[in-house]
Amino acid sequence: MVETWWGGLLLPPVLVAFAVAGAAFDSVLTARAAGAPARPLRSVVGLLAQRRRRTAAADALLWRGGAIAxxxxxxxASAATPLGHHVVGDLSVGVVWFNAMEVVAWAAVWLVGWGSNSAFPLVSGYRFVAQGLAYELPHxxxxxxxALGAGSLRVGDVVAxxxxxxxxxxxxxxxxxxxxxxxxMAFFRPFDQAAGADAGGGVLAELSGVDRLVFIAGRWLLLVSGAAMAVPLFLGGGSGPLLPGWAWSVVKTAAVLALLVWAGRRFPTIRVDRFQEVAWLVLLPATLVQALFVSLVVVAR
Amino acid sequence: MWRDVVFWACAVLAVGAAVAVFRVDSMARATFALLASFIATAVTVLLLDLAYLGVLVVLMMVMEMVVMAVFMVMYMMNPAGLMPMTMVHNQRGALAIATGVFLLLATGVLVTPWPESAAPRPADPARQLGEALMGDRMPTMIVLGLALFATMVSTVVLATDRGRYDRFGDRLDRDHPHDPTSGGLGR
Structure with a gap:
C-alpha cells in the first residue's frame, strides 16, 4: 500500500463523485418507475436556494452539529480504504477505525432528531438508536x-x-x-425508518435548505464508504486483469453501490420490530458460525 | 514537535469540554460535551502509538454516550434545559473531595520512582501490554470472562418481562408465540 499526502485531498472529491453518481442513479430509477423524465439532482439546487425553516426552542448547535458530524x-470512514494500491492512511487497525467512524452515525441521527425540538424527528432519532445494536453486532x-481470515486488522493485509x-x-x-x-448503518432504504415517511419524514421532518442537503449528503457518503469498504474486505481490493488497480477498485465499488441502491428500491421499508428479531436470531448466529468456520480454516492452515 | 501541538490542543479541548459538561443547562449538551472530552483523550492515546486502544476508545465512547444520552434524558427532571438546570450538587463537599483526590493522585505521579528502561519500544505496545497483564493468568481471565457473561445473561433473564412460558404457553406447545407486537420470525 502506498500512502501519499495528496490522497487526503483526493479522498473527499472521489467520495462525493460516487455519492453524486449513486444519487443520480437512484433518481433515474425513481423516474423510470414513475414513467416521468429523469431529472437527477434537481432537488440539490432547490435545497441550496430554500430558506431555513425554524422551530421553537431548537438546539441549533446540536442540530447542525449532528449533520456536520x-x-x-x-x-x-474511508481514510483506511485503499483505491487500488493507494490509501490515505493504512492504519494498523483500519477495520476498527472504519467501524468507529460508522458508529458516529448513531450520535448524528439522534442529535439531528433531538436538535429540532419536534416530536417526529425526536421519535425517529430514538428509533434509530434502539435499532443500533441489531445493526451493529452482525456488521x-x-x-x-x-480480519480473522487475514489475521490482521490492517486493510492492506486483508487485501494481500x-x-x-x-x-x-x-x-x-x-x-x-x-x-x-x-x-x-447508513439508515438507507430499506432500513430508512429513521428518515422514513411513516413518521412524517423522521429526523428529516424539520430539516430544510442547506442543513437538509448536508445531512442527506452525509447519508450518501456513509453508504459510499460502506460500499467502498466491501471491495478490500471481500472482493480482492484492486486485483483484476488488464485494468490498473485503482480502476478495478472504482469498478467494484460502483457495482456494490449500484447493487445497494437497486436493492433498496426493490424492497419496502422493513419494520423495526421485524428486523430486530431477524438480526438477533438469524444474522448474528449466522455470522458467528461463519466466523467459527473461518477460524477453523485459519487454524488448520 | 507536531505531537506536542496535538497533545496540548487535545489536552485543552478535553479539559474544556469536561468543564462544559457541568456548565451547560441541557442533558443532551452535557452528554455530547463529555463525548468530545473522551474523543480528545482518545487522540492523546493515539499519540502514544496505541492505535487499537485509541480507536477503541472512540468506538466505545460514541456508542456509550449515545446510550447514556437516552438514559440521562429519561432520568432527569428537566432534560431539555427548558428551565435552568444545574449539573452540580453539594458544591463544597464535591470541591473538597475533588481537590483532595487530585492532590493525592498528582503527588503519587510526582513521588513514584518510575522505572526507566533503555530497551527500545516494542513494535506493538498494545500486544505487549496485553501479554504483561494476562500472559500467565489467561485461565483466570477466561473464567472471569465466562462469569461476567453468565452474569449479564442471568440479569437479562431476571429482568425480562415475558419469558418463553408467556410466549409459548405453560407446556411450551404453542406453534406461534403470543407476543404483544407481531412481526419477525414465523408469524
Whole structure:
C-alpha cells in the first residue's frame, strides 16, 4: 500500500463523485418507475436556494452539529480504504477505525432528531438508536470475519491475503450480512425508518435548505464508504486483469453501490420490530458460525 | 514537535469540554460535551502509538454516550434545559473531595520512582501490554470472562418481562408465540 499526502485531498472529491453518481442513479430509477423524465439532482439546487425553516426552542448547535458530524465521519470512514494500491492512511487497525467512524452515525441521527425540538424527528432519532445494536453486532462480526481470515486488522493485509482466493468465495455469509448491514448503518432504504415517511419524514421532518442537503449528503457518503469498504474486505481490493488497480477498485465499488441502491428500491421499508428479531436470531448466529468456520480454516492452515 | 501541538490542543479541548459538561443547562449538551472530552483523550492515546486502544476508545465512547444520552434524558427532571438546570450538587463537599483526590493522585505521579528502561519500544505496545497483564493468568481471565457473561445473561433473564412460558404457553406447545407486537420470525 502506498500512502501519499495528496490522497487526503483526493479522498473527499472521489467520495462525493460516487455519492453524486449513486444519487443520480437512484433518481433515474425513481423516474423510470414513475414513467416521468429523469431529472437527477434537481432537488440539490432547490435545497441550496430554500430558506431555513425554524422551530421553537431548537438546539441549533446540536442540530447542525449532528449533520456536520455525519459528513465528517462518513469521509473519515474511508481514510483506511485503499483505491487500488493507494490509501490515505493504512492504519494498523483500519477495520476498527472504519467501524468507529460508522458508529458516529448513531450520535448524528439522534442529535439531528433531538436538535429540532419536534416530536417526529425526536421519535425517529430514538428509533434509530434502539435499532443500533441489531445493526451493529452482525456488521461487526462480518468485519471481524474478514480480519480473522487475514489475521490482521490492517486493510492492506486483508487485501494481500486475498491474492489467491477472494474472501467472498469462502466467507459468503459474512459478505451477505455486510451488504445487509451497510445500508442499515447508513439508515438507507430499506432500513430508512429513521428518515422514513411513516413518521412524517423522521429526523428529516424539520430539516430544510442547506442543513437538509448536508445531512442527506452525509447519508450518501456513509453508504459510499460502506460500499467502498466491501471491495478490500471481500472482493480482492484492486486485483483484476488488464485494468490498473485503482480502476478495478472504482469498478467494484460502483457495482456494490449500484447493487445497494437497486436493492433498496426493490424492497419496502422493513419494520423495526421485524428486523430486530431477524438480526438477533438469524444474522448474528449466522455470522458467528461463519466466523467459527473461518477460524477453523485459519487454524488448520 | 507536531505531537506536542496535538497533545496540548487535545489536552485543552478535553479539559474544556469536561468543564462544559457541568456548565451547560441541557442533558443532551452535557452528554455530547463529555463525548468530545473522551474523543480528545482518545487522540492523546493515539499519540502514544496505541492505535487499537485509541480507536477503541472512540468506538466505545460514541456508542456509550449515545446510550447514556437516552438514559440521562429519561432520568432527569428537566432534560431539555427548558428551565435552568444545574449539573452540580453539594458544591463544597464535591470541591473538597475533588481537590483532595487530585492532590493525592498528582503527588503519587510526582513521588513514584518510575522505572526507566533503555530497551527500545516494542513494535506493538498494545500486544505487549496485553501479554504483561494476562500472559500467565489467561485461565483466570477466561473464567472471569465466562462469569461476567453468565452474569449479564442471568440479569437479562431476571429482568425480562415475558419469558418463553408467556410466549409459548405453560407446556411450551404453542406453534406461534403470543407476543404483544407481531412481526419477525414465523408469524
Amino acid at each position: 455525519l459528513v465528517v465521519a462518513a469521509v473519515l 461487526m462480526f462480518a468485519l471481524i470475519t474478514a 491475503a486475498q491474492r489467491d482466493v477472494w474472501f467472498v468465495v469462502w466467507m459468503p455469509v459474512a459478505f451477505l450480512v455486510y451488504l445487509v448491514s451497510v445500508p442499515a
